[in-house]
Amino acid sequence: MTATGASLGSTAIEGKLRSPARPYGKKRSIMPGFGITFGFTIFYLCLIVLVPLSAVFVRSAGLGPAHFVDVGFSARAMASYRLSFGAAAAAAAVNSVFGLLIAWVLVRYEFPGRRLVSAMVDLPFALPTAVAGIALTAIYAPNGWLGQYLEPLGMKVAYTPLGVVVALVFVGLPFVVRSVEPVLADLGHDVEEAAASLGAGRVDTFTRVILPAIGPALLTGFALAFARGVGEYGSVIFIAGNMPFVSEVSPLLIVTQLEQYDYAGATAIASVMLVASFALLLVINLIQIWSRKRMAA
Amino acid sequence: MGITVSGISKRFGAFTALGDIDLEARPGEFLALLGPSGSGKTTLLRIIAGLEFPDTGTVAFDGVDVTNQPITDRGVGFVFQQYALFRHMTVADNVAFGLTVRKRSTRPAKAEIARRVEELLDLVQLKDLGKRYPAQLSGGQRQRVALARALAVEPRILLLDEPFGALDAKVRKDLRRWLRELHDRMGLTSIFVTHDQEEALELADRVVVMDHGVIEQVSAPEAIYNDPASAFVFDFVGESNRLPVSVRGGRAHFGGHAFDVATDGTRDGDATLFFRPHDVEIVGAGAAALPAVVSLARPRGGGTRIEARIEGREAPLELDYTGDAPPRPGDRIGVRPLRARLFPAG
Numbered sequence: 001m002t003a004t005g006a007s008l009g010s011t012a013i014e015g016k017l018r019s020p021a022r023p024y025g026k027k028r029s030i031m032p033g034f035g036i037t038f039g040f041t042i043f044y045l046c047l048i049v050l051v052p053l054s055a056v057f058v059r060s061a062g063l064g065p066a067h068f069v070d071v072g073f074s075a076r077a078m079a080s081y082r083l084s085f086g087a088a089a090a091a092a093a094v095n096s097v098f099g100l101l102i103a104w105v106l107v108r109y110e111f112p113g114r115r116l117v118s119a120m121v122d123l124p125f126a127l128p129t130a131v132a133g134i135a136l137t138a139i140y141a142p143n144g145w146l147g148q149y150l151e152p153l154g155m156k157v158a159y160t161p162l163g164v165v166v167a168l169v170f171v172g173l174p175f176v177v178r179s180v181e182p183v184l185a186d187l188g189h190d191v192e193e194a195a196a197s198l199g200a201g202r203v204d205t206f207t208r209v210i211l212p213a214i215g216p217a218l219l220t221g222f223a224l225a226f227a228r229g230v231g232e233y234g235s236v237i238f239i240a241g242n243m244p245f246v247s248e249v250s251p252l253l254i255v256t257q258l259e260q261y262d263y264a265g266a267t268a269i270a271s272v273m274l275v276a277s278f279a280l281l282l283v284i285n286l287i288q289i290w291s292r293k294r295m296a297a
Numbered sequence: 298m299g300i301t302v303s304g305i306s307k308r309f310g311a312f313t314a315l316g317d318i319d320l321e322a323r324p325g326e327f328l329a330l331l332g333p334s335g336s337g338k339t340t341l342l343r344i345i346a347g348l349e350f351p352d353t354g355t356v357a358f359d360g361v362d363v364t365n366q367p368i369t370d371r372g373v374g375f376v377f378q379q380y381a382l383f384r385h386m387t388v389a390d391n392v393a394f395g396l397t398v399r400k401r402s403t404r405p406a407k408a409e410i411a412r413r414v415e416e417l418l419d420l421v422q423l424k425d426l427g428k429r430y431p432a433q434l435s436g437g438q439r440q441r442v443a444l445a446r447a448l449a450v451e452p453r454i455l456l457l458d459e460p461f462g463a464l465d466a467k468v469r470k471d472l473r474r475w476l477r478e479l480h481d482r483m484g485l486t487s488i489f490v491t492h493d494q495e496e497a498l499e500l501a502d503r504v505v506v507m508d509h510g511v512i513e514q515v516s517a518p519e520a521i522y523n524d525p526a527s528a529f530v531f532d533f534v535g536e537s538n539r540l541p542v543s544v545r546g547g548r549a550h551f552g553g554h555a556f557d558v559a560t561d562g563t564r565d566g567d568a569t570l571f572f573r574p575h576d577v578e579i580v581g582a583g584a585a586a587l588p589a590v591v592s593l594a595r596p597r598g599g600g601t602r603i604e605a606r607i608e609g610r611e612a613p614l615e616l617d618y619t620g621d622a623p624p625r626p627g628d629r630i631g632v633r634p635l636r637a638r639l640f641p642a643g
Binding site: 188195 | 384
């Protein structure tokens with residue numbers, strides 16, 4: 001007899017009502033293999049995610065609580081968290097707006113070169129991040145293609161926090177486009193027509209009908225872009241200038257610690273990032289569950 | 298409110314969806330657009346609604362030209378084939394949508410909207426389901442929510458695209474009767490699209506039969522069935538047998554047999570003869586009739602449905618026999634069409 005996780009859900013009352021031929025606790029399901037697949041899933045997640053991550057905590061625990069706080073919450077570390085999380089959030093927000101626009105165009109219109117545009121969206125995925133960083137720096141540096149025109153306007157992009165946001169916008173774009181695209185394609189044209197037939201203008205139709213329908217997908221895209229941005233290292237370090245307290249991101253600070261053979265210090269900062277990221281992603285997930293539940297009850 | 302459609306045509310690329318359509322719906326009338334898929338019936342409905350714009354021609358409501366008005370301003374109620382409910386809104390919010398998107402100056406107060414929604418849900422017999430989401434309803438209930446939502450803006454014209462297409466037979470029948478009552482009670486002018494002839498004949502005041510982008514016939518249901526205007530209508534509506542014949546001297550000839558039919562001035566030459574299964578006389582073999590061999594006989598309704606093969610025709614004839622001693626498979630019989638219609642070939 002296999003006592004699977006599924007049997008935990010059955011109550012004693014259900015058990016009593018069941019015919020005696022079927023032993024208590026054994027629920028018949030048309031989908032076999034829950035036990036083995038669930039077991040493997042847990043094992044795999046442990047192996048790939050949980051074990052390496054717990055090593056971070058174990059390592060940083062070697063510091064002792066006082067020292068941990070000293071390193072993990074030092075003024076320089078705090079400034080880097082603010083930049084990493086702030087820039088990631090800003091970039092994800094920018095991507096949510098323009099990624100939605102791109103997804104809209106890709107889904108709604110037929111035009112020559114649509115597939116080419118679609119492939120271009122994925123480029124940030126494929127490109128080594130360092131290449132992206134060098135390219136962006138070349139463009140936005142004060143003497144670069146775009147930088148030379150922005151400089152007289154008083155806008156500095158390269159070597160400032162703004163540069164960090166620009167780099168994160170670049171790497172995060174595909175996440176939003178690819179999350180929203182299928183949901184948008186699935187959203188029937190007739191829903192928009194229905195809104196129009198009831199007298200709704202384009203703005204009302206968008207804000208009250210389309211946006212709520214694709215909201216969960218958009219949030220997924222935001223979360224993915226945000227998560228990617230928080231951990232981004234390669235593309236950022238070239239354009240950021242990496243001035244402590246100003247344009248130094250947390251991943252760079254960690255690498256700096258490592259280069260000084262301060263492994264415990266590096267893991268302390270990593271632990272703080274990890275907990276913060278997990279908490280934020282958890283909140284985003286909960287919002288999603290809540291909004292999905294309303295739609296497909 | 299009367300609807301006048303004149304000279305409407307519409308092409309999609311090389312495909313002619315509608316060619317020069319004229320149609321009139323009188324105020325208070327319930328009209329059915331009936332036709333096979335690709336006949337242009339849905340395109341015509343969407344043009345009347347303002348969801349599609351014609352290449353030529355005009356649409357007028359009560360004599361006022363609305364051809365270039367978008368659907369937003371036409372004030373018609375439209376029920377979509379798949380209902381197109383807003384999934385993220387409750388049933389009550391769906392129904393209220395048309396009122397809550399109005400400009401502030403014309404928008405009713407919140408309490409008034411709530412009262413109207415309550416009233417409409419009561420009307421469509423979904424009084425206690427206002428707080429549910431569309432995903433929690435059955436097909437028939439969703440259909441009624443779609444209807445309540447369309448009626449919330451108090452349209453004078455109700456347009457329905459295959460309103461019963463996605464429902465099972467029993468629910469379909471109930472909803473049909475209910476919709477007809479609703480139409481009469483609210484004094485609407487309604488047009489609905491269907492490919493189901495039974496539905497069209499049972500529900501509509503007049504039926505518009507369409508094929509290949511043109512109107513074949515506009516008549517009351519009885520006339521559509523009893524007096525079809527074209528070979529297509531005869532074939533499409535109700536059961537029928539068709540025989541390729543040649544007309545000579547007021548008689549129809551088929552494979553060396555001749556029989557009398559009302560030729561109605563049909564010119565001599567090739568023609569197609571149509572007759573209903575119940576419009577035949579079955580006589581003994583050898584009489585002046587079409588000889589046939591019974592291949593199947595089974596009880597149906599009050600009589601017997603007979604399938605009989607004749608020489609020179611692939612498909613068997615379908616015939617109804619109401620007498621006491623029905624012929625059995627293998628029997629040789631003579632078939633004499635009674636109320637047959639001739640349509641010139643081609």
